[in-house]
Amino acid sequence: MSSPARTDLGRALCIITGSSRGFGRAIAREMSRLVKPGSALVLTARSVDDLRSLQAELAESEAGRAGVVVVCVVADVSQKEGLESIVRASQDAFSEDMDHVLLVNNAASLGDVSRYAKSFSDMAEVDSYLSLNVSSSLCLTASVLQTFPQRPGQRRTVINITSLCALQPFRSWVLYCTSKAAREMMFRVLAEEEPDLRVLSYSPGPLDTAMQTLARSRTADPSIRKSFSDMFAQGQLLTCEASCAKLMKLLLEDNYTTGAHIDIYDV
Template identity: 80%
Template structure:
């Protein structure tokens, strides 16, 4: 541990979207180990069963036994009521002795990667994708910031789980690349506007998740599909745990430039 690295994330309210599986689930588990007793985790996803399973696991953990409160919010963030329900639940469990608000914008979908850009003529299909992957993230972030304004003694951190696809075009991934690029710019603007806010665009790398399974089986571009398959068969995918440990180290060190894109392979 470096001399500047702190030992924990404080007594925190952590809101994590897409928390039922994959990187979001792992983030919830890792954060639970780094927050002080009395902290609260608000876990958001569409799957009630998966959220309850994670809640039960956390209740049995050392953090759970030490008083960590875990609240589940079953919500579709693509609908207007989704972000509203998350904010409402967060207000219910917030107490004045909390000293850190952490929002992890992890929820995302891959979109139809079997098709190329020229096939997307249906505006409703594109709007639906962007509503879940871009609009909901901005509206939830803005609502959380309004609900918990800056005050002395309160740190606020917003994390956007991003991707190399925010920076580089991938053939047949037009929706995903567009969504990630838009989200990343959104958080870069936020960092410029809110100097007291800590904003991080974290790219967790190629993870061994259900999304990667879809990528290597359904990607329309044959060269890209082969790349993903070779990464899997060659054992070059990262575990969610390995990537998440690096994210936690970034948060503890707290020396990144606000709004920066930080890739797991840069660490």
């Protein structure tokens, strides 16, 4: 028999990458509502203006009035200095009475979907993409786990924002599919190695975001491009808020198998 769902995420340190817009911004808003007073959100992205506007919004919200601290870190996660600045800010925001550390690996890019796999012969181009979308997730996760080791009375949760592309090939999406599949296996290995850690790969579904606009306009393969255009035309795209609510439900119920891939349509 499963235990009853929690009503909050605890007094938490929440680190969210790619939090300035889209799904990451929705996660920041929802987590700010679900953490206890005395919690801290470390929000990271490359866009300073979008981060600042989110910080101001949260400061004026009920969470801000309840004393939830919001820290913004303008950082490129594909660079060592960017990762180091996120970890430093997280250390500064952490207090000993926090009972939950959450890391949301959300930052990602679609890559060049206007070309097919056989065109990617430039190793530097591929390495640059994988640095942002794969290497950064492993290195940031490892750094956070080293900085906040397991201790009695404290939960640790690592969330990987994944995609159907981690499981199925999409023509002309070789970079994105490769990165999502690699990240998924990375976090499955982590779940095996760290039994005290809660690990979740959450697939938020087809979201109405700038990435979807890019997919509809730039995808080389006509059938893939048409499928995205049809979803948009038929109103089948999901809002970030609706998908984020399902993610929060999973985190509060906390009944998922650690390391699992869970799609929004399975919640």
